[in-house]
Amino acid sequence: MTPKYLVCPSCKTLYEFVASIKSCPRCSAPLFTIYEDLEQVLKKVIVNARERAIQGLGVWSFSELLPTKFIGKSLGEGWTPTIRLEKFANVLGVDILIKNESRNPSGTFIDRGTSIDVQVAYENSFSKIVSASLGDYAISLSVYAKRYEMSVTHYIPRFVEPWKLYMLTLLGDTIVEVEDYPSAVRKASRMSAKNQHYLSIPCSPTVIDGYRTIVFELIQTLQKIDWIAVPVGDGVLATAIFKGLNEVKEVLDIDTPRILTVKLSENSEKTLQKSAEPTLTELSGGIVRNILTTILRDSASHISIERSEVFTIAAQLAELEGIIVDPVGVASLAGVKMATELGIVGRGEKTLVIISGSPSKDSYVLYKIIEHGGKEKLLQRITEGRDATYISNTQKEILKILYEAGQCYAYRIWKKLKNLGYNITLQTVHHHLKNLVEKGYVRILGSDGKRLLYTISELGEEYLDKELGT
Ligand SMILES: [Zn+2]
Numbered sequence: 001m002t003p004k005y006l007v008c009p010s011c012k013t014l015y016e017f018v019a020s021i022k023s024c025p026r027c028s029a030p031l032f033t034i035y036e037d038l039e040q041v042l043k044k045v046i047v048n049a050r051e052r053a054i055q056g057l058g059v060w061s062f063s064e065l066l067p068t069k070f071i072g073k074s075l076g077e078g079w080t081p082t083i084r085l086e087k088f089a090n091v092l093g094v095d096i097l098i099k100n101e102s103r104n105p106s107g108t109f110i111d112r113g114t115s116i117d118v119q120v121a122y123e124n125s126f127s128k129i130v131s132a133s134l135g136d137y138a139i140s141l142s143v144y145a146k147r148y149e150m151s152v153t154h155y156i157p158r159f160v161e162p163w164k165l166y167m168l169t170l171l172g173d174t175i176v177e178v179e180d181y182p183s184a185v186r187k188a189s190r191m192s193a194k195n196q197h198y199l200s201i202p203c204s205p206t207v208i209d210g211y212r213t214i215v216f217e218l219i220q221t222l223q224k225i226d227w228i229a230v231p232v233g234d235g236v237l238a239t240a241i242f243k244g245l246n247e248v249k250e251v252l253d254i255d256t257p258r259i260l261t262v263k264l265s266e267n268s269e270k271t272l273q274k275s276a277e278p279t280l281t282e283l284s285g286g287i288v289r290n291i292l293t294t295i296l297r298d299s300a301s302h303i304s305i306e307r308s309e310v311f312t313i314a315a316q317l318a319e320l321e322g323i324i325v326d327p328v329g330v331a332s333l334a335g336v337k338m339a340t341e342l343g344i345v346g347r348g349e350k351t352l353v354i355i356s357g358s359p360s361k362d363s364y365v366l367y368k369i370i371e372h373g374g375k376e377k378l379l380q381r382i383t384e385g386r387d388a389t390y391i392s393n394t395q396k397e398i399l400k401i402l403y404e405a406g407q408c409y410a411y412r413i414w415k416k417l418k419n420l421g422y423n424i425t426l427q428t429v430h431h432h433l434k435n436l437v438e439k440g441y442v443r444i445l446g447s448d449g450k451r452l453l454y455t456i457s458e459l460g461e462e463y464l465d466k467e468l469g470t
Pocket residue numbers: 008009010011012013024025026027028029
């Protein structure tokens with residue numbers, strides 16, 4: 001259904017709905033789309049949505065509540081499972097349901113938004129998309145753009161984890177690395193204006209409307225829960241949930257749950273940054289500060305947590321419930337634990353926790369979860385069994401070389417080892433490097449076509465710190 005207006009929830013200005021307006025021109029807050037006959041449409045859509053979901057329409061089960069003319073292409077996004085955490089409830093003393101958003105096609109809730117945004121680009125006759133984002137959004141956008149044979153140019157901050165860049169490389173779109181997120185937004189906006197390409201960014205009204213389909217899927221549950229806990233990365237998901245809840249409340253006249261936003265504390269953000277999502281601080285130069293300080297300031301409760309608590313919760317979630325997700329994605333659950341201890345969430349209250357973030361494949365992150373779950377010894381026993389020389393002296397030396405040089409090809413490492421008196425072949429150096437990559441101590445940065453370029457990973461640096469006291 002084509003929306004009629006865009007409204008700024010902060011300064012209340014109304015605009016005509018135009019796909020090129022991404023945030024409020026007056027105050028730069030994110031914008032909300034307003035639909036005609038919302039009441040009638042919402043009631044009708046909610047009744048038929050389940051049936052449409054079975055037909056494989058994904059988020060398009062709610063097409064009348066989305067800012068497009070037609071139903072777009074679905075890859076099975078949305079309709080993620082809602083699961084009760086039985087054992088966790090005993091540990092925390094609160095009833096917890098999770099909405100497992102890691103079950104979306106690219107592994108995050110973001111698919112709900114990019115699926116809509118790509119259709120909007122298509123309906124406006126664009127064949128090229130320019131995007132400024134963090135790794136997860138970029139991957140999701142490329143996945144959906146494929147369906148429409150559109151190409152994407154991604155502006156991405158340099159600190160994004162390598163595995164995300166590898167995935168983007170597989171998807172075949174253009175990646176431009178820049179210093180930080182604000183400069184990514186600046187450059188992407190400039191390029192889209194200059195070349196008339198569609199600009200796709202996470203905080204746009206079209207993406208927000210896609211994210212809010214989470215609320216529509218929960219209609220039957222909303223009256224039975226007291227809280228929705230939302231992880232705050234860039235703040236857009238929390239904003240979308242806020243919008244969806246307000247629409248439902250207004251039209252159906254029901255009590256809706258309160259929002260609990262959970263973010264990592266400033267210090268934690270810095271330390272997690274290397275391996276996980278970028279930070280609010282980083283983003284706060286832009287639109288994000290507006291979301292948290294204007295839109296959500298009075299309409300939600302806010303919790304800030306330390307990174308160690310996130311790892312501990314991730315370990316418990318795996319051990320108690322068999323669910324493995326990225327630590328950033330379970331921040332919301334750690335937040336509920338703290339909110340309960342602080343008395344914000346009352347004992348006996350029911351909370352629905354949105355778990356986002358794909359299952360972690362980063363060996364550094366997995367190791368940190370294991371460490372916080374108190375299982376390092378177990379891991380050591382397994383890895384020792386796999387390789388008698390857990391980290392051999394030669395491998396230690398290779399780590400030191402990589403630490404000092406930043407990045408190296410195998411040949412240079414071999415030369416340096418020779419100078420240090422190691423009498424080994426280049427072949428052996430390759431073998432050690434392969435082994436170190438498998439253990440997560442070394443990362444492959446790229447290739448010049450023939451040779452691989454190596455660097456030390458966070459785990460490798462931590463190992464050196466511990467072993468050598470460097
Ligand atoms: Zn405004």
